[in-house]
Amino acid sequence: MESVGRLAGGVAHDLNNVLTIIQSFGELLEMEIEGNTVAEEHVGFILQAADRAQRLTRQLLAFSRRQSVEPQIVTLADVTRNTLSMLRRLIGEDVRVAMVPIDVPWNIKVDPAQLEQVLLNLAVNARDAMPRGGTLTLETHNVQLDGDYARAHGIDLESGEYAMLAVSDTGCGIEADDLARIFEPFFTTKDKGKGTGLGLSTCQSIIKHAGGFIWVYSEKGIGTTFKVYLPRCYDRPAVATADPRPTSVAGGDETLLLVEDDAQVRSLFAQTLSNLGYTVLTAVDGVDALAVVEAYQQRIDVLISDVVMPRMSGPELAASLKSTRPAIRLLYMSGYTGDALANHGVVEPGFSLLEKPFTPLQLGTAIRNVLDRRSAS
16 A cells, blocks of 8 residues: 555656646646637636646545645535536436435535545446446435444444435445455455556545545445445634636746756746746756756855755755855745645745646746745845
8 A cells, every 4th residue: 555655646746747837838828818718718628627637636645645634614515516517527428416415514624625536436436336327316414323323333433413425326236245345455346457446445544534434335236325424513614715826927137046857847937937037047956956056156046946856855955055055045846735745754844835736927926925035034
């Protein structure tokens, strides 16, 4: 499992570099075609697809434990409703989707992206169990569980109030002997090459981490129901605030050192920052950056570096530069979140981080913020 986690984390990190390029050029193209309704719509679809791909990389990072969990106060009904359109496209037209929401759902505290992953995994399994079509039913309920009764039925939960999500299909069902192993890593009832056996194991891990439990009931030839129980949260959700994507950014005449091992990403951002008026020095990794700095005798205002790089990491590079250039400011880039990097001891808390994928405008804004904080201090 550790090896698979490392593989998933590596794939997600590399994919974030590709998504950075897609989102960046998509955003630049969006600005150039303003007024062309059809083209704007097409580019909008590209950017939406990139956003969905970004959520997938977050799921891979969560599986590899390199993505910090971001719990929020939500309801099962809301998460299910928000996932419904994607889910319908995913399972195809031959499976009917029926949703049975509750009028006043209880709040729960969970990472919505991870809960979406659970729902999509369960829906895909249901689709595969109905190759000739059928009905997928999604139900949400508020339930009061008795701990002794739950444990007697194999559900390890304390007594209390829970929000429950039931995902039911009219498929082929699961053999009784397989039910006991259904959540084991790498165990799958699918044909060779059609399943890894990690989907339900990941679902169970996510639900347990949120303090809940996932339970399955199945009858051969009739169908299967997965039930997810999550403890009720009595806190109120925070008021959502708009986070608009920047449409312009102020530039400057400072000197920047950009360290990025992906050639396309490095070239794109170097050109963008040059267009904003900055003097941009580039390097492929930490060792190359030290050589660039040694050859450049003038002031360097900001080091913009990927965190994880071959030969020398971003933090190692920063520590080396601080001895000779103590005034240099730091802005890290990474496909991993700040909490995940700090928790793994990669960097010290309190650093400035721009999470991949991001656009040129977001990069310019982050650099300006780093420089303006220096000016204010």
